[in-house]
Amino acid sequence: MNALALLGRYFAASMRSQMQYPASAIMLTLGQLGSTAIEIVSIWALFDRFGAVKGLGVRRGDVLLRPDRHQLFLRRLPDPRLRRVRQRLRAHRRL
Amino acid sequence: VDALRPYAAAFSSRFLLMMQYRAAALAGFFTQCWFGAVHVMVLAAFYLGAPDAAAASPITLSQAVTYTWLAQGLLAVMPWVGDPEIADGVRTGAISYDRLRPVDPYALWYVRAAGWMTARLVPRVALMILAAGIILPLIGQGQWAWQPPASLPAALLFALSETLAIALACSIIMLINIVVVATLNARGVNILMQPLVIVFTGNLLPLALYPDAVRIALFVQPFAGTLDIPNRIYFGNLTGQMAWAGIGLQVFWTLLFVVLGRFWLCPGHGPARSAGRLGR
Numbered sequence: 001m002n003a004l005a006l007l008g009r010y011f012a013a014s015m016r017s018q019m020q021y022p023a024s025a026i027m028l029t030l031g032q033l034g035s036t037a038i039e040i041v042s043i044w045a046l047f048d049r050f051g052a053v054k055g056l057g058v059r060r061g062d063v064l065l066r067p068d069r070h071q072l073f074l075r076r077l078p079d080p081r082l083r084r085v086r087q088r089l090r091a092h093r094r095l
Numbered sequence: 096v097d098a099l100r101p102y103a104a105a106f107s108s109r110f111l112l113m114m115q116y117r118a119a120a121l122a123g124f125f126t127q128c129w130f131g132a133v134h135v136m137v138l139a140a141f142y143l144g145a146p147d148a149a150a151a152s153p154i155t156l157s158q159a160v161t162y163t164w165l166a167q168g169l170l171a172v173m174p175w176v177g178d179p180e181i182a183d184g185v186r187t188g189a190i191s192y193d194r195l196r197p198v199d200p201y202a203l204w205y206v207r208a209a210g211w212m213t214a215r216l217v218p219r220v221a222l223m224i225l226a227a228g229i230i231l232p233l234i235g236q237g238q239w240a241w242q243p244p245a246s247l248p249a250a251l252l253f254a255l256s257e258t259l260a261i262a263l264a265c266s267i268i269m270l271i272n273i274v275v276v277a278t279l280n281a282r283g284v285n286i287l288m289q290p291l292v293i294v295f296t297g298n299l300l301p302l303a304l305y306p307d308a309v310r311i312a313l314f315v316q317p318f319a320g321t322l323d324i325p326n327r328i329y330f331g332n333l334t335g336q337m338a339w340a341g342i343g344l345q346v347f348w349t350l351l352f353v354v355l356g357r358f359w360l361c362p363g364h365g366p367a368r369s370a371g372r373l374g375r
Contacts, residue, residue: 007299021209024283031283034290045305046141049152 102200102206103147109180109210120218127167127219128226134163135239151308157242158330162301164241165326168223171215173320174264175285175292177271178208182281190276192374201269201357212261244333245331253337256325259345264321266352273359297323299330304334320345 018025047053142149142156150158163251181204182189194200226243246248293299301370302313302323313319324341327333333341 021278021280021283023278024280027271027278027283027287031286031289034287035293038290038294038299042300045300046137048306049304050141050148051146 102202106206106210107201109207113211113214114158116220117218118199120215120222120246122172123215124219124222126295128169131163131167131227133346138163139182151167154192154301154332158332159301159304160239161242161330162297162326164223164227165276165329166322168220168227168241169216171212171219171323172261172264173296174267174271174321175288176262177269177275177281177285178211180207180211180283181272182275185279185281186274193303201360204272205265208265208272209261212265212268234304240329244329245329248304249328249334250340253325253329256342256345259342259349260321260325263317263345263349266349267317267321269356270352273356291366292318295319297326303327314341315344317348321347
């Protein structure tokens with residue numbers, strides 16, 4: 001048996017063993033979903049109360065989420081001018 | 096008094112057992128310092144970066160910082176996992192012995208959960224007071240420190256409210272224990288409780304900082320009583336009638352959860368039958 005097939009077997013066995021406790025498996029799934037969703041809740045609540053902070057707001061791409069723990073990591077978008085230059089470079093290469 | 100002796104013994108033996116894990120307490124303390132520092136920095140960025148909104152905020156930056164250290168120091172009170180001893184008992188079948196003991200099963204598990212919680216609480220909160228309340232001001236970082244209570248009445252009310260918070264948290268842990276007994280597996284419910292508890296206790300973000308429209312709802316929901324209500328009493332944000340309303344809510348939710356828990360754990364109902372099945 002090759003390694004990939006063996007890994008596939010382990011995967012299936014793990015899924016089957018977890019599904020032995022169906023209610024627990026459903027709660028586990030919902031909990032994983034919830035622990036990612038709360039990051040967004042906290043960021044939304046903070047920006048809702050404080051508005052933009054030094055020009056940083058909730059625009060798409062502004063906020064980075066660390067999915068593993070409840071921490072906020074914020075990053076500025078790259079300068080839009082820089083992005084336009086990159087787009088032009090890409091278009092140029094295509095020609 | 097004799098009727099209470101088994102429960103007192105269960106509490107103190109669990110308390111003394113958990114107090115043996117000094118390395119765990121130290122490790123937990125360092126983790127909590129780390130998370131506390133991250134939370135304080137995030138709050139500082141928002142408060143200092145948007146001064147107008149900060150002035151209109153229901154709690155000040157210094158209160159939010161104190162809230163953060165309280166939340167980290169009192170982390171052991173957060174009811175986000177069931178009692179691991181019960182989970183282990185469900186796995187091995189040992190809880191069927193518990194069910195046969197000539198004591199009230201709900202009360203026995205409740206005092207064991209209380210012993211487990213308070214033994215983890217005491218060393219961590221002491222270290223956190225030392226680090227965030229004493230060392231931080233001594234090294235000139237007083238603005239980021241854990242401040243003392245707002246006043247003597249606030250301190251006394253906080254002591255009462257924190258005791259009730261522990262009682263409420265244990266009653267929530269009992270409900271988790273019962274779900275563990277019913278589903279025969281602790282993992283699912285433990286993972287499910289984490290995001291709920293982190294958000295609704297105020298551990299992630301003080302509940303006062305959520306939008307004004309949802310603040311009443313956040314105040315009356317049960318998890319507020321395990322952290323947010325005592326914290327706000329501590330720094331004088333809840334005073335007079337509002338403080339007593341908060342304490343009343345803590346008592347109400349505790350009683351409701353104890354009644355629900357007893358109902359579900361009493362023989363003949365669902366989870367109790369599962370517990371009996373484990374003995375086969």
